Amino acid sequence: MSDTPTPQPNGPTEAAPPLPPLYRALEPLTAQRHGTLRLRHAGYRFAAEANAVPLAAEEFVVAARSMPIVFAAQAPHMPVALTGLAAGQNLYVEPDGSWRRGAYIPAYLRRHPFFLMRTAPGSEELALCLDPSAPQLGPAEGEALFTEGGKPGPVVERALTFTRGVEEAMLRTRSMAQGLAKLGLLKPSVVQFQHGAKPFRVDGFFAVDRPALQALAPEKLAELRDRSWLEAIYAHLLSIGGLPELARDVRPASGPAAPGSSAAAG
Numbered sequence: 001m002s003d004t005p006t007p008q009p010n011g012p013t014e015a016a017p018p019l020p021p022l023y024r025a026l027e028p029l030t031a032q033r034h035g036t037l038r039l040r041h042a043g044y045r046f047a048a049e050a051n052a053v054p055l056a057a058e059e060f061v062v063a064a065r066s067m068p069i070v071f072a073a074q075a076p077h078m079p080v081a082l083t084g085l086a087a088g089q090n091l092y093v094e095p096d097g098s099w100r101r102g103a104y105i106p107a108y109l110r111r112h113p114f115f116l117m118r119t120a121p122g123s124e125e126l127a128l129c130l131d132p133s134a135p136q137l138g139p140a141e142g143e144a145l146f147t148e149g150g151k152p153g154p155v156v157e158r159a160l161t162f163t164r165g166v167e168e169a170m171l172r173t174r175s176m177a178q179g180l181a182k183l184g185l186l187k188p189s190v191v192q193f194q195h196g197a198k199p200f201r202v203d204g205f206f207a208v209d210r211p212a213l214q215a216l217a218p219e220k221l222a223e224l225r226d227r228s229w230l231e232a233i234y235a236h237l238l239s240i241g242g243l244p245e246l247a248r249d250v251r252p253a254s255g256p257a258a259p260g261s262s263a264a265a266g
Contacts, residue, residue: 021054022047022108026115026129031150034130039155040142042135043097047109051084054108056169057176060232064239066103067092068246070189070205071236077177077186077206078170079236081106082246085202091249107166113137114159116167126167128160176229183220185212185233193244200247207240208233 019026027033047053060069063081071077081104083090092100099105113134116126130137143155152160180186189207193200213233216224224230 020115022050022112023115023131024133025131026117027132028117028127028129029114029145029152029156031146031152034132035146035150036139037132037137037145038139038142039136039145039159040138044093044099044105044109045097046112046135047083048090048093048097049088050090051086051088052080052082053106054170055079055081055106055173056108056166057173057229057232058169059104059107060235060239063104063106064235064242066100066242067239068242069236069239070207071177071180071186073188073204073206075181076174077181078174079177082243085243085247091246107162107169111159111163111166114163116163126164128156128163176227176232179227179229180208180233183212183216185209185216187212189240191240191243193247200244202243202247208237210237 055063055069057079059081060079063069068082069079070082071079083092092103094100113131113136115129115131117129118124118126136142144153145156147153177186185208186206187209188203189205189209190201190203192202221230224233
């Protein structure tokens with residue numbers, strides 16, 4: 001099953017499909033509707049309140065150097081990169097909207113404002129869509145989406161290729177998450193550490209259980225290795241060691257802490 005939402009016909013009894021995180025709207029890309037738009041780099045301020053970003057398994061090894069990687073508590077337990085431990089706070093987005101220097105930028109963010117959606121319920125055909133409200137789009141600056149003749153420009157071709165690659169990677173990642181869950185490797189997890197003068201606790205997520213991994217039969221371990229899942233598992237486990245550093249960087253905020261994160265006096 002794809003992680004791509006399916007657009008539904010408009011109608012009084014039709015419920016709109018849920019939008020993926022960070023997208024306010026999605027429209028099929030057409031010259032008639034979007035012929036005057038241009039694409040420019042506008043930074044990552046659109047993700048400034050996202051304290052978790054979807055991540056593909058292929059990204060684990062490089063992303064693990066910059067940010068903790070955990071699995072969602074809800075099935076199918078898709079992985080996310082943690083970018084903050086307070087609600088509405090992404091510590092990797094700088095005040096000027098740039099991404100933290102030297103830190104990995106998840107493909108999910110680099111794909112924005114484009115997205116692939118099925119053209120009809122049950123259809124396998126995918127259409128390139130965009131979020132028309134995205135800050136990267138406008139009529140004045142950047143590279144034109146369409147030529148004067150109404151044909152897709154090079155930027156659209158690049159966007160389609162990259163977006164298709166992200167979609168395919170997410171499908172493979174879903175398969176991995178389901179496979180790890182089936183093997184009994186994904187379990188609720190808690191990380192506790194000292195943060196200043198107080199103990200800090202992070203929970204509400206799933207992680208690969210080390211004892212369960214060590215107890216796997218040799219043939220199952222070989223299967224994980226052959227599917228490149230074992231490398232992703234170790235990158236995920238190593239990345240969790242970055243949680244104390246993420247807690248250290250939490251900025252003062254008036255809002256509540258993110259669900260699953262708490263600091264309590266000992």
